[in-house]
Structure formats: structure tokens, C-alpha cells
Amino acid sequence: MAFARRQQYLIDFTLSSLLRRKGRNLGLLLVYSLIVFMLSSVMLFTHALRKEAGIILRDAPQIVLQRIEVGRHALMPADYLEKIGRLRGVGEKKGRLWGYFYDPAVKANYTMMVADWRALAPTEVVLGAGIARTRGLGEGDYISFRSSRGEPRSFRVKGLLPAESELVSTDLVLMSEQAFRAIFGIAAGYYTDVTLSVRNPREIYKVAEKLSLALPDTRPILREEILRTYDNIFSWRQGIVFVLLAGAVLAFVIFAWDKASGLSAEEKREIGILKALGWETGDVLRMKYWEGAVVSLAAFFLGYLAAYLHVFYGSAGLFEPVLKGWAVLYPEFRLVPFLDGPQLATLFFFTVFPYMVATIIPIWRASITDPDAVMR
Amino acid sequence: MRQSNALGLFFLVAVTGLMLIMADAAYRRDRATDDLDRRGRLVAELGLTDLALFTEARYTRHLTQSDLHSALQDHPLALEHFPSGSLVPPPRGSLP
Numbered sequence: 001m002a003f004a005r006r007q008q009y010l011i012d013f014t015l016s017s018l019l020r021r022k023g024r025n026l027g028l029l030l031v032y033s034l035i036v037f038m039l040s041s042v043m044l045f046t047h048a049l050r051k052e053a054g055i056i057l058r059d060a061p062q063i064v065l066q067r068i069e070v071g072r073h074a075l076m077p078a079d080y081l082e083k084i085g086r087l088r089g090v091g092e093k094k095g096r097l098w099g100y101f102y103d104p105a106v107k108a109n110y111t112m113m114v115a116d117w118r119a120l121a122p123t124e125v126v127l128g129a130g131i132a133r134t135r136g137l138g139e140g141d142y143i144s145f146r147s148s149r150g151e152p153r154s155f156r157v158k159g160l161l162p163a164e165s166e167l168v169s170t171d172l173v174l175m176s177e178q179a180f181r182a183i184f185g186i187a188a189g190y191y192t193d194v195t196l197s198v199r200n201p202r203e204i205y206k207v208a209e210k211l212s213l214a215l216p217d218t219r220p221i222l223r224e225e226i227l228r229t230y231d232n233i234f235s236w237r238q239g240i241v242f243v244l245l246a247g248a249v250l251a252f253v254i255f256a257w258d259k260a261s262g263l264s265a266e267e268k269r270e271i272g273i274l275k276a277l278g279w280e281t282g283d284v285l286r287m288k289y290w291e292g293a294v295v296s297l298a299a300f301f302l303g304y305l306a307a308y309l310h311v312f313y314g315s316a317g318l319f320e321p322v323l324k325g326w327a328v329l330y331p332e333f334r335l336v337p338f339l340d341g342p343q344l345a346t347l348f349f350f351t352v353f354p355y356m357v358a359t360i361i362p363i364w365r366a367s368i369t370d371p372d373a374v375m376r
Numbered sequence: 377m378r379q380s381n382a383l384g385l386f387f388l389v390a391v392t393g394l395m396l397i398m399a400d401a402a403y404r405r406d407r408a409t410d411d412l413d414r415r416g417r418l419v420a421e422l423g424l425t426d427l428a429l430f431t432e433a434r435y436t437r438h439l440t441q442s443d444l445h446s447a448l449q450d451h452p453l454a455l456e457h458f459p460s461g462s463l464v465p466p467p468r469g470s471l472p
Binding site: 052053066072096229304 | 380400414419429430433440
């Protein structure tokens with residue numbers, strides 16, 4: 001009980017001491033909270049995106065086979081499908097037709113795709129929500145695309161893809177095979193690539209190897225590689241975001257170190273007076289420990305809570321201009337909040353502890369010296 | 377109110393806030409199961425392979441499907457010039 005009361009008095013004293021230098025300490029708290037906010041936002045955003053990509057893309061094709069010609073992705077002749085079918089272990093196989101279309105009206109790239117199962121007429125399309133928003137189109141409206149021969153072709157918007165799937169479909173234009181071939185001038189018997197499934201999932205690597213041997217001008221892309229790519233891409237340790245943040249964090253470290261290690265004359269005098277009044281070194285250290293703990297814990301909580309609201313309620317609005325780049329179409333999406341315990345612990349450790357340690361050492365140095373010398 | 381009590385109250389509110397966001401995250405994850413399933417179904421139906429996050433260039437729109445080194449393919453000394461290329465590192469498998 002006596003211990004708790006003692007700590008309470010120390011905290012009271014610490015808070016009074018902090019409030020005496022209100023402007024400086026509030027400034028520190030603000031900068032500190034901002035750093036935690038930025039770091040947490042990046043971590044929460046990338047973790048949620050990575051998890052979501054992992055869940056959604058679990059249903060991606062097991063193998064996508066591309067044909068490569070002069071080092072570039074080329075069209076796949078339909079007879080390749082027959083050759084693929086002869087390989088043991090290959091299950092369902094399907095030629096896909098998809099491509100990019102640049103719309104000069106809004107300076108955006110669309111992904112055009114054939115969707116057989118939608119049973120679209122040759123004059124109908126289904127649009128992704130991003131395109132509909134950018135072009136101001138709705139169901140029943142008309143949109144025209146210029147074919148490879150320069151002829152404009154008009155399509156009726158049969159429907160829109162659901163807004164909740166924008167993360168994968170914002171720039172999609174679904175159409176019939178006939179319309180797709182007419183727009184891009186692709187002859188019958190050619191596909192963009194082939195997707196295939198493997199009957200026994202443990203044989204995927206074997207089948208990919210057989211494909212590479214049987215069709216040397218092709219490149220198989222496995223679902224596992226797709227998932228791994230997204231897992232790597234949004235790793236928070238990678239990319240320029242981290243480089244930029246590293247600069248900000250380093251600036252803060254220098255700032256905190258300078259503030260904590262270079263005790264001001266006023267602070268030194270305060271320690272001297274306390275010691276002259278009979279405070280023990282341990283008391284001074286405890287008081288300063290509380291000071292560091294109060295500032296860093298408050299900054300951690302404020303920064304983390306604000307980051308959660310920013311990422312999961314504000315759709316990570318601050319990152320949008322960075323992620324958008326020059327793209328016109330950007331999906332409006334709300335990430336599912338996947339929180340990661342170890343990530344939270346790492347963030348806590350790297351943001352709270354260094355500051356507390358940086359505060360304690362110089363204080364210990366000042367508090368073991370003679371009060372008279374410190375006060376002079 | 378004593379300052380230490382006010383601080384205690386502040387941290388109590390902060391910890392409650394942290395617990396609330398954990399509960400909110402769990403609740404929103406439960407509610408999002410159907411949405412995630414729907415997105416998964418669309419991916420399966422269309423055979424989609426990528427997220428539509430970076431639509432500015434073909435190799436950033438379909439990161440997993442782009443040619444190896446496609447960012448540098450236009451001419452021998454071409455530098456990556458799309459902003460998202462500086463955010464997204466190339467897949468590890470394609471690095472030399």
C-alpha cells in the first residue's frame with residue numbers, strides 16, 4: 001500500500017513537472033504520436049491487405065500458362081490446349097481471353113475480359129464499379145470502345161460488378177467472346193493464356209515441369225507463386241514506404257535522444273534541488289521513469305487508435321494518393337481488420353522501450369553526481 | 377481530481393479503446409465472411425490472378441502475370457517510371 005502511494009506521489013510530481021513545460025512536452029507527444037500513427041497505419045494496412053489477398057486469391061487458377069515470344073507474353077494457339085490435355089495429371093483446362101484497353105476519354109486502362117458464364121450478348125458488357133464511377137455510367141447506359149481497326153463499337157451496360165468486390169474488379173469490362181475478338185482483332189483459335197487445374201494438388205510442380213518440357217515456349221505461373229508474390233509485396237519491411245518511414249523514424253530517434261540525453265540546465269537544477277531536499281537517486285530515477293512511461297505510452301495509445309480509425313474506417317485515405325500513382329481507376333474498398341498480435345507487440349517494443357531507456361540513462365548520470373555540482 | 381487519478385483515467389480509457397478496437401475487428405471480420413466469399417467466388421469464376429490496386433500500367437495491374445523485367449523492357453536503358461513501381465518491389469523470383 002505504501003509502495004503504491006509512493007508511486008502515486010511520484011506520478012503527481014512527474015505530471016506537475018511535465019505540465020510546467022507544457023508546450024515542449026505536448027509538442028513531443030504530438031510528434032511521437034504521429035510517428036506511431038504512421039508506423040501503425042503502414043503495418044495495419046499492409047497486414048490486412050496481405051491477409052485479404054491471401055484469402056481472395058486462394059481461388060485463383062492453380063496454373064496459368066503463358067506463351068512467350070521474343071521475350072514477351074504472346075497469344076496462345078488453341079492447339080496448345082490439346083497438347084496440354086495429353087499430359088498426365090492435368091484436369092480442367094480453359095483458354096482465357098483478356099487484355100488491356102486504354103480509354104483516352106478518361107485516360108484510364110481497363111482490363112477487358114471474356115466471361116462465358118455470364119451469357120452476354122455481343123453488344124452487352126458488365127462493368128467494374130471503378131469504371132462506372134469514373135465514366136458516370138449505370139445499368140442500361142451505353143459505352144463505346146474503339147476497335148483495333150478504328151471502328152467505334154457501342155455496348156449496352158447490362159450490369160455492374162458488385163461494389164464489395166472492387167479490390168479485384170474495379171477496372172474490369174466483361175464481354176462476350178465475339179465482342180472481345182472483334183475489338184482486339186484476335187482470330188478464332190487464339191487465347192491470351194490458358195488456366196488449368198491439376199487433379200492431385202501434390203503434383204502441381206511435376207505438372208508445371210512437364211508443361212515447360214512439352215511446351216518450351218511457355219511459362220507456367222503457379223497459384224502458390226501468386227500468393228507468395230502478394231505476401232512479399234506487402235511486407236512492411238519492403239518498398240519505398242519503409243524507406244521514407246525509416247527517415248522519419250530516424251529523425252524522431254535523433255530528436256528523442258537529443259531531448260532525453262541532453263538534459264537542460266533547468267532539468268539538471270531540478271534534480272540537484274530534489275537531491276538537496278533529500279530525494280534518493282532511486283526516487284529521481286523512478287520519477288523520470290514515470291515521465292518516460294507516461295509520454296511513450298500515451299503516444300503509443302493515441303497513435304495506434306488513430307491508425308486503426310484511419311485504416312479501417314477512413315479507408316487509409318492518407319495512403320490513397322501514394323498507392324494511386326498516376327492511375328485514374330482506384331478501387332474504393334474497406335479492408336477487413338485483420339490484427340496481428342505479434343505485430344502489435346513489435347510495434348509496442350520498438351516505440352515505447354527505446355524512449356524510456358533514452359530518458360533513464362542521462363538522468364541516472366545526473367542524479368549520481370553531487371547536488372551542489374549539478375546546481376552550479 | 378488528483379493529476380495521477382486523471383492520468384489513470386486516461387490510460388483506462390485508452391486500454392478500453394484498445395479492447396474495443398479488438399472487439400470491433402473481430403466483429404467486422406465475422407461480418408465480412410460473406411463478402412470475402414463473394415470476392416473469392418468472382419476470382420474463381422473469372423480466373424482472376426491479381427488485386428486491382430495499381431491500374432496505371434499492365435505490369436503493375438497484373439503483378440503476377442507480367443513478363444519478367446517488363447518494367448525495363450521498353451528499351452535497354454529504360455527506367456521504371458510509374459510511381460507504383462517504386463512502392464512495389466518486383467517478385468523475388470524475378471530478381472537476378
